Amino acid sequence: MDAEVAVIGVGTMGSMAMWQLARRGVSVVGFEQFGIGHDRSAAGGESRAFRTAYLEGSEYVPLLQEAKNQWVELEKDSGSHLLTLNGGLMIGNETNPSMRNILQCIKEFKLDHEVLEGESARKRYPQHPLRSGELMVLDKQAGFIKPELSVLAAARKAEELGSKIYRYSRVESVSTHAGGVTVVANNQTYLFEKVVITAGPWLDYVLPNYKENFEVNRLLLAWFAAKDINLFTPERFPIFVRLNDEINLFGVPTLDGNMVKLAPVTGHGDGLIQDPDNVDRNVRVEDLKSLIDGVAKYLPDIIPEPIRVSAYMDGFTTDHHPVVGFAPEHENVVVLGGFSGHGFKMAPVMGKIAADLVINGRTQHHIQHLNPNRFTSAKI
Ligand SMILES: Cc1cc2nc3c(=O)[nH]c(=O)nc-3n(C[C@H](O)[C@H](O)[C@H](O)COP(=O)(O)OP(=O)(O)OC[C@H]3O[C@@H](n4cnc5c(N)ncnc54)[C@H](O)[C@@H]3O)c2cc1C
Incomplete structure (x- = not known):
């Protein structure tokens, strides 16, 4: 052996x-x-979002709670800082199925959270102007991993x-x-x-x-500059997911003090890859059109022109x-x-x-x- x-x-x-x-x-x-x-x-691609109130389904919550403990164990064992829990916002309409899943996780597992609407949302997170009928749910056990x-x-x-x-x-x-x-x-x-x-x-x-x-899907990440990057630091800008009929967008605060990472929510691949040994890593402007439109419409303090882009992939089951x-x-x-x-x-x-x-x-x-x-x- x-x-x-x-x-x-x-x-x-x-x-x-x-x-x-x-x-x-x-x-x-x-x-x-x-x-x-x-x-x-x-x-x-520099960061991965960590969330506990899980839009993919409440059956994952116990796994995610234990995952957090294990991230802390790995940090202790390796002496590296890997997970930052700066919170996570889910933004959308209460009737959206993903939002419903998140609220279900919170209810079922009594997760630490806040719900923000109207003026309180605008004051706390002015980076995300809400549309009529939308709310924000802040998952306190969320953040990003390196x-x-x-x-x-x-x-x-x-x-x-x-x-x-x-x-x-x-x-x-x-x-x-x-x-x-x-x-x-x-x-x-x-x-x-x-x-x-x-x-x-x-x-x-x-x-x-x-x-x-x-199947294998290509997934894109893009980084954008902000009009005022101080609005997008980890202290002021939790990771977020925003889903509605028009967009699916997720974002991570600036980690280098210059750029904010924004991308389509990763359940929505950019296209199938026939052979993972031959991935097209060229990202064309057409590939990013809906992301750029979404950024322009929903994040007015971001300059909607990507200044760094990358293509990755992941294996998907049916x-x-x-x-x-x-x-x-x-x-x-x-x-x-x-x-x-x-x-x-x-x-x-x-x-x-x-x-x-x-x-x-x-x-x-x-x-x-x-x-x-x-x-x-x-x-x-
Ligand atoms: C752009 C992007 C953004 C994402 N964002 C998030 C997020 O915010 N939060 C989140 O939780 N998840 C996110 N994900 C998903 C997450 O990153 C993946 O689900 C996870 O990394 C998959 O891990 P894996 O071990 O299956 O694959 P990998 O990390 O790709 O590992 C597979 C490894 O196997 C090696 N390998 C394959 N075949 C062989 C072989 N025959 N011999 C030797 N080595 C081999 C490969 O080289 C590779 O190193 C994202 C994914 C992408 C691509």
Whole structure:
């Protein structure tokens, strides 16, 4: 055996799985086709939003609460500051389905929040003029995470604890058999007891049976200057999501004191990617038209001309919920994938769940809705 466990893909989830396994004394080898903390997949672009009142559904709230604890653990373990809880605003009409989900999370889990309307909203957050019928819900357990640094922090901590990472090493095949799991990479064959597959947009390259229920979307980020950047500091400008019939917009305060990151909400990809090895990273002005129009209309203190743009990608399942659990009919293969534009915030708890499944064969965390078995065609 080369180690107890192999982790295939040391990006967002893979780095966290390695860290969580290593801190529980498991020997781990990671394979990553690029360098650690690279920006060629799902984890680049300076910041990721963290939210607890979850527009994607209240079933995620316990996972998000534990994710917050695990972010704090990773900060302690690595000595890096990764998560800033400066609050999160959801802006829209009370009847909007996403707003309804958020209010449902707040009610069901008694989440710390404030509702702002009319004059109180205008005074507190003048950056977001409200339309008639709109309100703001401030989620106090929300903010932003530094993605590249987080991946590095987890991977480096895993290495410090004795794990090995093969960088620039693409896994060519994974096969399970009575003696364990064979992994081929670097023209070499390795043997492990178990594997965790965290290949992000390449999930169906490693597990071809996922093809039918899996696609890769291109996601764009853009940075804008402000008329007065002091209005957009983390202290004055919580992360936000604004959804209505006209726009879907999310934003993060300025982190460098010059630019504010604004983008379409990541559940709405910019287009399908046929091959994650050949992503078109050119961002054309047409690709950003609706974002620019939305910024001009809804954020009057932002100059609506992007001054930095980037294209990334993420793996999406057909129901936009990730797959987390044992690959169907294989107790030696744990899969974490298809995070559908909203996985980063959950990464350290997902790593913990991977470690639970590898070590104990089960987890106490609520992941029934993420069971890979729901895609019956994906059996391997
Ligand atoms: C632009 C953008 C904005 C986003 N905003 C948010 C947000 O605000 N909040 C939030 O929570 N989420 C957000 N997300 C979603 C989140 O970033 C992703 O869901 C998450 O990063 C996915 O993690 P992953 O581990 O599945 O993929 P990745 O982080 O891409 O990791 C997969 C890794 O596997 C490696 N790999 C693949 N195949 C192989 C192989 N055969 N051999 C070796 N290595 C391999 C890849 O190189 C990569 O490093 C956003 C995503 C994007 C793209």
